[in-house]
Amino acid sequence: MEYAEVLDNMWKEGKKKGAFVFRKDDILTTPYRALVFTVLSARAKDENTYKVCKRLFAVADTPGAVAALGGKKLQNLVYSIGFYKAKTKKLLGMSRMIVEDFGGEVPGTREGLMSLPGVGRKTANIILNREFGKATLAVDVHVHRIANRLGWVKTKKPLDTEKKLLEILPENLVRKCNRAMVGYGQTVCLPRNPKCKECKVREFCKRVGLPKTS
Numbered sequence: 001m002e003y004a005e006v007l008d009n010m011w012k013e014g015k016k017k018g019a020f021v022f023r024k025d026d027i028l029t030t031p032y033r034a035l036v037f038t039v040l041s042a043r044a045k046d047e048n049t050y051k052v053c054k055r056l057f058a059v060a061d062t063p064g065a066v067a068a069l070g071g072k073k074l075q076n077l078v079y080s081i082g083f084y085k086a087k088t089k090k091l092l093g094m095s096r097m098i099v100e101d102f103g104g105e106v107p108g109t110r111e112g113l114m115s116l117p118g119v120g121r122k123t124a125n126i127i128l129n130r131e132f133g134k135a136t137l138a139v140d141v142h143v144h145r146i147a148n149r150l151g152w153v154k155t156k157k158p159l160d161t162e163k164k165l166l167e168i169l170p171e172n173l174v175r176k177c178n179r180a181m182v183g184y185g186q187t188v189c190l191p192r193n194p195k196c197k198e199c200k201v202r203e204f205c206k207r208v209g210l211p212k213t214s
Ligand code: SF4
Pocket: 149, 150, 188, 189, 190, 194, 195, 196, 199, 200, 201, 202, 205, 206, 207, 210
């Protein structure tokens, strides 16, 4: 029960405070758009990824349309994101493969997704969860940090956090966990100086690794 209450409170509070993980929903209206966003967002700020995606989607927002742009045009549209040259290559390769091997539709299986250039385990987990309703869990820096602070897991690596959370959380909460923790991590349980005094789940939190007084 505690898990449900914590994730529910985190979800509501993150949404109320305008966490970016919820705000970007307005442009992520198809699995392909969500996939492009996730690939572009690697080592980039969500706000910047959002701007770049808006610019790109105004011109092309399907695998066929992005593949047809070619490298130069695509690079000009995404140049303001870090590692834009490598990401352009990934987007092109991914889009071509979706057109050629998957009939233009983003595959809804881990195997299919991970066969696409530039799509690793975390991206596949995000897309399977968000777009296909699967009980997968993408563990990013927020989920890893917060799960450890709460004392739900005691792990050094994100993959171990994922395994442990999959063990302890029921399926419906696995689906909710990423967005709840990412939203809370963007607004309250910040990487540095978490706002513990105004935290809605403090009574459930062991605050592992944090000073007693904050
Ligand atoms: S009490 Fe502090 S460390 Fe624990 S979840 Fe809340 S903000 Fe994060």
